[in-house]
Amino acid sequence: MRATLFITISAVLVIGACGTQGTPDSNTTDSSRVLATVNDAQITEQMLKDELEMIPPYQRASFETPEGRRLLLNHIVERELLLTAAIDLELEEDSFVIAQVELAMQQVKIAKERALIQTFYQQEVVDAIAIPDERILDYYNEHSGDIYRQEAQVKVSQVLLTLDEDTAAVKVALEAGDSFETVVLEMSEHEPTVNTEGDMGWITINSPLPYLGEQSEISEALFATEVGEVIGPYSTVMGYHFFLVTDARLRKSENPSRTSLSLRL
Numbered sequence: 255m256r257a258t259l260f261i262t263i264s265a266v267l268v269i270g271a272c273g274t275q276g277t278p279d280s281n282t283t284d285s286s287r288v289l290a291t292v293n294d295a296q297i298t299e300q301m302l303k304d305e306l307e308m309i310p311p312y313q314r315a316s317f318e319t320p321e322g323r324r325l326l327l328n329h330i331v332e333r334e335l336l337l338t339a340a341i342d343l344e345l346e347e348d349s350f351v352i353a354q355v356e357l358a359m360q361q362v363k364i365a366k367e368r369a370l371i372q373t374f375y376q377q378e379v380v381d382a383i384a385i386p387d388e389r390i391l392d393y394y395n396e397h398s399g400d401i402y403r404q405e406a407q408v409k410v411s412q413v414l415l416t417l418d419e420d421t422a423a424v425k426v427a428l429e430a431g432d433s434f435e436t437v438v439l440e441m442s443e444h445e446p447t448v449n450t451e452g453d454m455g456w457i458t459i460n461s462p463l464p465y466l467g468e469q470s471e472i473s474e475a476l477f478a479t480e481v482g483e484v485i486g487p488y489s490t491v492m493g494y495h496f497f498l499v500t501d502a503r504l505r506k507s508e509n510p511s512r513t514s515l516s517l518r519l
Contacts, residue, residue: 284299285298285299285300286298286300287299289301289302289327290327290330290331292331292334292335292338293334295334297327297330297331297334301330302323302327302330305329305330404503404504405458405459405460405461405504406458406459406477406502406503406504407456407457407458407503407504408456408457408477408499408501408502408503409455409456409457409499409500409501410453410454410457410476410497410498410499411434411435411438411447411451411452411453411454411497411498411500412438412442412447412454412495412496412497413438413441413442413444413452413486413496414442414443414447414492414493414494414495415441415442415443415487415493415494415495416493416494417493417494418487418489418494420441420494421486421487421494423441424437424441424486424487424496425517425519427440427441428484428496428515428519429517433515434452434484434498434515435451437496438451439451443493444465444492446465447465452498453500456503457473457476459473459477460473461473465492466495469488469490471488472488472490472495472497475488476499479497479499479518480499480516481500481501481502482498482499482515482516483498483499483515483516483517483518484496484497484498484515484516484517485518486519487519496519498515
C-alpha cells in the first residue's frame with residue numbers, strides 16, 4: 255500500500271509540475287493572474303499573497319524576494335498535489351482524518367460561542383451602562399474611610415555604620431552642612447542602599463522596616479519625624495543607623511519639601 259501511494263504521488267508531482275505557468279513577480283499587481291495550474295485547480299497571485307500574510311512578520315521578508323516567492327509557490331503546488339493524491343486514494347474516509355475534522359469543528363463551535371458571549375457582554379453590558387461622574391464621586395466620598403483607606407507612610411533613607419565611633423563623624427558632617435546623600439556615599443556601609451542615596455523606600459505604619467524587620471522604637475520615631483529631618487543614631491544587630499525622612503503620606507505634619515534638612519541627633 256505504501257509503495258503504491260509513493261508511486262501515485264510521484265506520478266502526480268511529475269504530471270502536475272507541467273501545469274506551472276511561470277515564476278511569480280513580486281511587482282505583479284494583478285491579483286487574479288494564474289501562476290500555476292494543478293489539475294483543475296488554479297493558483298493565483300492573490301493566493302500567493304494570502305499565503306505570505308500567514309507567515310510571521312519576522313520570517314516573511316525572506317519569502318518576499320523573487321526566489322522566496324518561487325519557493326513559496328512550489329510549496330503551494332506541492333501541497334495541492336498531495337491533497338489531490340490523498341483524495342484519489344479516498345483518504346477522506348480515514349478514521350484519523352474524520353477525527354481531526356470533528357475536533358476542528360468542535361474548536362470552531364467553541365470559538366463562535368466565546369465570540370458571541372464577548373460581543374454580547376461588550377455591547378449590552380459594558381457599552382450600555384454609563385455611570386455619571388457625580389455618582390462615582392459620591393460613592394468614593396462615602397467609602398473613602400473604609401475600602402479606599404490608605405495607611406500612613408513615610409519614605410526613609412539611611413546611613414548605616416558598623417562601628418559606634420564612626421557615628422560622631424556623621425554628626426559632624428551633617429552639622430557642617432553636608433547633604434545626607436553625600437554622607438551616604440562617603441560613609442554608609444549598607445551596600446543595597448549606598449548607591450541609591452540610602453533610600454529604603456516607603457514604610458507603612460506598624461509594619462516591619464526594610465532590611466531591619468520589626469523595630470517598634472525606630473518606627474514610632476520615624477512617624478513622629480518631620481520631612482527633611484534626620485534622627486539617630488539607632489543601634490540594631492546590623493550596626494548604627496541615621497535616618498532621613500524624605501517624604502510622607504497621610505500625616506498631619508506632611509510636608510514633601512526637601513529644600514531644608516534639620517537634625518535631631
